[in-house]
Amino acid sequence: MDKKHILDNGLLEQYLLGELNAQDCKQIEHALASDTELKAQFDALEKDFEMLGLENAIEPPKGIKYQLIQDIREAKDTKNNKGNSNLKFYLGIAASVAALSMLGGFWMYNELSDVKQQLQTVETEKTELNDKLNNLNQQIENETVLFATVTHPDTEQYVLKGNTLMPDGKVVSYVNHSTKSVVINTERLPKLDAEHDYQMWADVEGEMINMGVIGKDQNLMAMRYIDHAESLNITIEPAGGNDHPTVVQLVTNVYLK
């Protein structure tokens, strides 16, 4: 769009008044930006129209400006409130997150307590297993000692057969004078009630010397070795053993060579 066309067709005036469509406006704006003389004409035209407007000014009622400022402030407040409500929204989210975190924390705490509990159980079980293992080791040690005695080449075997009080029972004893040890096998001893125990005695020159109470829970056990024992004797005594043998309750005996 050249300058002549613009001026001849009064396009500057129409552009100024806002009559032109967007496309024409763009072309005029382009022409104005590239042609200083045209721009100067447009500036003068604007001033004339402005002067024309100002010369014909009619003062509007004062209330309009007041109302305008009020409306602007209200719009501002609404916007601010919107901001507040945004803030509230975000605070709400933050609160929710905090609540969830707390719940999560509580849940984690519970889980932790459970895990601690489980750990403690495992610890206890481990201790129990260790004890059991120790017991087993102890037992093996004992058995090994007993076995060593039984299998020792100097060990002599004496069988104590039951008398009329204990016709079906017998005890096998292994005596080793070199290691000074006595081991007995009680597999064939009839079971006694809870109030009685078998007790073993050594006869040394007519005197019965205590060799120990025979335990109920194992088949092979070591008894006290007594020097110069002439015979081995077993009596039934009250539970826990007796200081002196109850001779009428003698169930078996054997003479040592």
Place this chain on the structure above:
Amino acid sequence: MLLDEQAFIFGKSLTVMQNDSFLIQQLKDKDERALSLLYDKYAGAIYSVIIKMVRDEGKAQNLLQDTFMTVWDKAESYDANKGRFYTWVFRIARNKTLNFLRKVEPLIQTDDFSVYDSKEDAISIDAKYLELNGAITSLEAHHKEAIELVYFKGLTHKEAHQQMDVPLGTFKSYVRQALKQLRQTYTKTLSLLLLILKAL
């Protein structure tokens, strides 16, 4: 005496036309005081245009308020390189008023595009609001009418030439001549004003 009065109005308008780029920048920064000052400067001229278009005080006041609300909201989009602030506000006011007239009373529009003449009977408005003042009053009748139609009544050139019943080319030359004479009057008045100032 008449010249003195004209010089007074002219001088006052000239004062208003001073560069207000600073105020506009403040307006863009959402400064209420800047809006208030710019309103004081231009609301009268804009109100005059609106009221001559709608010929109803109440509606004109609503449209004026609406116009300056838009000025406030859209201040950011005003580009000083493309034109004067007043021109920008004028276009907003003109568009709002035309949209309002098209929307509320489409039936009143007649073939001859005179949105207003048919309303004149129904709406009574103080004649002083329709009067023209200043340099335009010294123009020849057909020049004055041409400017009045496009500037104060919101008609397009195409509508206005039909309203005046002259060819579009003729109408355009009316506008051009009218503007030329206005320019001369303003230049003359400016010289006179400067002379008076000097004498003082």
